[in-house]
Amino acid sequence: xxxxxIKNLSFTYANTEEPAIKNIDLTINEGEFVLLxxxxxxxxxxxxxxLNGLIPHFYNGEMxxxxxxxxxxxxxxxxxELAQKVGLVFQDPENQLVSLNVEKELAFAxxxxxxxxxxxxxxVEETLQLLKIEHLRHKAPYExxxxxxxxxxxxxxxxxxxxxxVLDEPTSNLDPKGAEQVLKTIKKLNDELNVTIILIEHRxxxxxxxxxRVILMNKGEIILDAPxxxxxxxxxxxxxxxxxxxxxxxxxxxxxxxxKFNKVPLSAKDxxxxxxxxxx
Amino acid sequence: xxxxxxxxxxYPEGTIALRGVSLRIxxxxxxxxxxxxxxxxxxxxxxxxxxxxxxxxxVLIDGxxxxxxxxxRLARKVGLVFQNPDHQLFSSTVEEEVMFALKNLGFTNEExxxxxxxxxEFLDLEKYRExxxxxxxxxxRKRVALxxxxxxxxxxxVLDEPTIGQDAKxxxxxxxxxxxxxxEGNTVIVVTHDVEFASKYFKRIIVMARGxxxxxxxxxxxxxxxxxxxxxxxxxxxxxxxxxxxxxKISNFPKDIVLFNDLMQEVIMRVKR
Amino acid sequence: xSYTMFSAFEFKRxxxxxxxxxxxxxxxxxFIFMTVALLFTSIVPLLITFIATLVPVLLAKSxxxxxxxxxxxxxxxxxxxxxxxxxxxxxxxxxxxLRLIVLITxxxxxxxxxxxxxxxxxxxxxxxxxxxxxxLSMATRYVPTLAREAQTIMDAQMSRGLELxxxxxxxxxxxxxxxxxxxxxxxxxxxxxxxxxxxxRAFGAIKKRTYLYQLKLKKGDFFFICFxxxxxxxxxxxxxxxxxxxxxxxxxxx
Numbered sequence: 001x002x003x004x005x006i007k008n009l010s011f012t013y014a015n016t017e018e019p020a021i022k023n024i025d026l027t028i029n030e031g032e033f034v035l036l037x038x039x040x041x042x043x044x045x046x047x048x049x050x051l052n053g054l055i056p057h058f059y060n061g062e063m064x065x066x067x068x069x070x071x072x073x074x075x076x077x078x079x080x081e082l083a084q085k086v087g088l089v090f091q092d093p094e095n096q097l098v099s100l101n102v103e104k105e106l107a108f109a110x111x112x113x114x115x116x117x118x119x120x121x122x123x124v125e126e127t128l129q130l131l132k133i134e135h136l137r138h139k140a141p142y143e144x145x146x147x148x149x150x151x152x153x154x155x156x157x158x159x160x161x162x163x164x165x166v167l168d169e170p171t172s173n174l175d176p177k178g179a180e181q182v183l184k185t186i187k188k189l190n191d192e193l194n195v196t197i198i199l200i201e202h203r204x205x206x207x208x209x210x211x212x213r214v215i216l217m218n219k220g221e222i223i224l225d226a227p228x229x230x231x232x233x234x235x236x237x238x239x240x241x242x243x244x245x246x247x248x249x250x251x252x253x254x255x256x257x258x259x260k261f262n263k264v265p266l267s268a269k270d271x272x273x274x275x276x277x278x279x280x
Numbered sequence: 281x282x283x284x285x286x287x288x289x290x291y292p293e294g295t296i297a298l299r300g301v302s303l304r305i306x307x308x309x310x311x312x313x314x315x316x317x318x319x320x321x322x323x324x325x326x327x328x329x330x331x332x333x334x335x336x337x338x339v340l341i342d343g344x345x346x347x348x349x350x351x352x353r354l355a356r357k358v359g360l361v362f363q364n365p366d367h368q369l370f371s372s373t374v375e376e377e378v379m380f381a382l383k384n385l386g387f388t389n390e391e392x393x394x395x396x397x398x399x400x401e402f403l404d405l406e407k408y409r410e411x412x413x414x415x416x417x418x419x420x421r422k423r424v425a426l427x428x429x430x431x432x433x434x435x436x437x438v439l440d441e442p443t444i445g446q447d448a449k450x451x452x453x454x455x456x457x458x459x460x461x462x463x464e465g466n467t468v469i470v471v472t473h474d475v476e477f478a479s480k481y482f483k484r485i486i487v488m489a490r491g492x493x494x495x496x497x498x499x500x501x502x503x504x505x506x507x508x509x510x511x512x513x514x515x516x517x518x519x520x521x522x523x524x525x526x527x528x529k530i531s532n533f534p535k536d537i538v539l540f541n542d543l544m545q546e547v548i549m550r551v552k553r
Numbered sequence: 554x555s556y557t558m559f560s561a562f563e564f565k566r567x568x569x570x571x572x573x574x575x576x577x578x579x580x581x582x583x584f585i586f587m588t589v590a591l592l593f594t595s596i597v598p599l600l601i602t603f604i605a606t607l608v609p610v611l612l613a614k615s616x617x618x619x620x621x622x623x624x625x626x627x628x629x630x631x632x633x634x635x636x637x638x639x640x641x642x643x644x645x646x647x648x649x650x651l652r653l654i655v656l657i658t659x660x661x662x663x664x665x666x667x668x669x670x671x672x673x674x675x676x677x678x679x680x681x682x683x684x685x686x687x688x689l690s691m692a693t694r695y696v697p698t699l700a701r702e703a704q705t706i707m708d709a710q711m712s713r714g715l716e717l718x719x720x721x722x723x724x725x726x727x728x729x730x731x732x733x734x735x736x737x738x739x740x741x742x743x744x745x746x747x748x749x750x751x752x753x754r755a756f757g758a759i760k761k762r763t764y765l766y767q768l769k770l771k772k773g774d775f776f777f778i779c780f781x782x783x784x785x786x787x788x789x790x791x792x793x794x795x796x797x798x799x800x801x802x803x804x805x806x807x
Contacts (some may be wrong), residue, residue: 080755084755112759141698183285364705368709428713
């Protein structure tokens with residue numbers, strides 16, 4: 001079922017000359033796990049903001065084309081309505097955790113909607129359990145590690161029960177342990193609850209095994225939209241300066257010297273498998 | 281030359297950040313300091329330019345005890361670039377931003393002009409000379425912040441998490457730049473989480489955990505040591521993970537590879553004809 | 554630096570009788586202590602009031618924080634003592650110093666034991682508009698963040714040779730520019746970032762917001778309110794009916 005439909009979308013921020021994104025045509029189905037990547041300044045963050053209505057309602061500028069989220073045109077619906085379809089998680093947890101403790105943080109969004117106290121309580125409990133963070137319930141943001149903070153930030157948008165979760169470089173400020181925790185959580189949401197994920201990430205090697213689709217952007221446009229094994233076997237990522245996961249790099253190099261394989265390895269294990277028949 | 285001798289440091293709120301750290305860093309070395317958040321990495325580098333003074337033990341920079349000189353004096357020798365460029369930028373033009381440190385440290389007008397030209401060229405910022413630093417993009421601002429410290433041509437350059445928020449191309453450029461600076465005889469030290477970056481561009485890896493140094497050696501010894509990695513919650517570079525997996529299936533395949541080219545060599549050597 | 558002056562007004566999470574009181578009860582406490590302090594200009598009643606204000610601070614196990622902030626205000630207190638000795642007399646001066654200590658302690662007892670979010674919730678339940686109460690609690694929530702940022706900015710600029718102690722007054726003021734500009738710029742950026750995050754969580758969706766937690770006055774609150782009421786009545790009686798006029802007006806033999 002189509003959840004996100006973007007038709008000929010362009011956006012130019014106020015007081016700038018060049019559009020930040022142009023001619024974006026995109027369709028995303030429910031349950032997909034999409035990796036959005038590209039060099040700095042390619043427009044990925046701008047595209048994310050278009051998905052929950054921050055563009056055009058919060059950011060001034062000129063928008064062309066349409067973004068339709070689960071049947072709602074973002075031009076015609078305010079952000080607080082779209083926020084119930086699309087949860088947006090940002091890079092820095094410090095600017096997302098505004099409350100006294102984790103429990104209140106999770107309650108914040110449903111409180112804003114004026115839901116009944118029982119409903120708010122129910123959603124808070126459900127989300128705490130889902131993300132296995134009940135033990136953090138009474139902790140203040142500064143008492144949490146980076147990974148815990150980001151998981152709480154994710155939880156705090158999940159209480160609106162969105163079908164889509166968009167995450168803009170959620171692991172940038174985290175150490176490797178924190179990053180792993182967050183990525184595992186995202187994968188679980190996709191696997192167990194069929195939440196549609198759009199993830200902007202640079203650490204491709206960790207995500208690749210989970211994604212079904214890679215969207216590569218450069219200079220405001222989508223230049224590649226393909227499954228991972230196709231996306232990284234082309235020369236495009238290297239040209240625009242995106243790192244290719246090592247297993248695929250190995251595969252590409254071996255192809256160059258004339259070897260043939262029937263599968264593209266998406267992980268180190270895959271690559272090792274591939275090599276067993278071929279090496280002494 | 282940096283000599284750290286049994287340094288202990290506790291923050292006012294009570295966290296013991298360094299527990300008896302001892303190190304020697306010679307001229308012209310290239311070092312990556314790694315470890316979990318809270319391991320003491322940032323605390324350690326703040327001792328290199330005197331921002332923090334050890335409560336026990338000493339830190340000597342070229343023989344000078346950091347307890348006896350001001351931060352400004354050490355700034356001539358030790359350049360410290362912080363993680364967030366927005367914590368530094370305040371001038372109306374990039375040129376002025378660069379000149380700030382030079383003026384503070386008492387360089388002559390001639391020297392200021394010469395060094396400003398040099399650093400803007402070195403970091404490909406000449407085209408932004410008259411622009412306001414605050415109007416530039418994130419990556420460009422990071423370069424300006426680096427320029428504003430590099431212009432001093434410190435013998436010891438220290439960068440705190442320089443790769444955060446950078447894409448692959450920017451990281452590559454940075455790594456090459458740092459290598460170039462180090463090849464001119466300067467010491468380059470980075471604090472980083474990025475195992476890929478560390479393994480590619482640095483010759484010596486120092487791993488810290490809970491206020492102590494737990495490993496100190498070349499990448500192919502340190503970043504392939506599972507025990508050290510577990511203790512510091514680091515994962516090995518992708519290339520190393522791949523070589524582990526291959527080693528599981530192919531006997532005699534080396535497990536301590538960190539560079540891609542080395543991996544390719546080993547694989548190609550073993551291809552059945 | 555001199556952050557110690559503010560330590561008596563910074564919330565510290567502890568589990569004490571006072572910490573667990575409703576913020577509205579504590580607001581009443583501060584108001585009553587403040588009013589009583591302003592009623593008197595002689596040593597004895599102010600001393601009594603001072604002892605009364607020490608009670609919540611003691612019960613909140615926060616004597617250390619309160620003392621460290623008093624330390625920070627010693628200069629101010631000495632100043633008040635000296636000026637008032639010249640304007641009136643030493644007895645009056647001592648009384649004024651006591652009065653100031655009482656005021657500081659009364660506010661300290663509130664802020665040490667009340668979390669900004671609880672304060673915001675109290676204000677909301679007292680019909681203060683949500684936006685205002687929320688702005689207040691956000692401001693307090695980000696104070697430590699800003700303080701940390703200010704320190705980092707100072708470190709970064711010092712690492713570029715900035716010497717804050719050097720030079721005359723004009724130089725010292727100019728030296729503040731590399732500190733203030735990044736702080737302001739970053740604060741504005743941060744505000745935008747926070748606003749984005751709030752919008753994305755339906756902030757401002759409807760006027761009638763609901764709340765997971767409601768503050769309710771409990772038994773402990775009623776006891777404390779009784780104590781406050783008795784104290785207030787006693788002091789009013791003392792002031793306006795002065796049955797013990799002589800010893801109230803007792804002065805130091807100077």
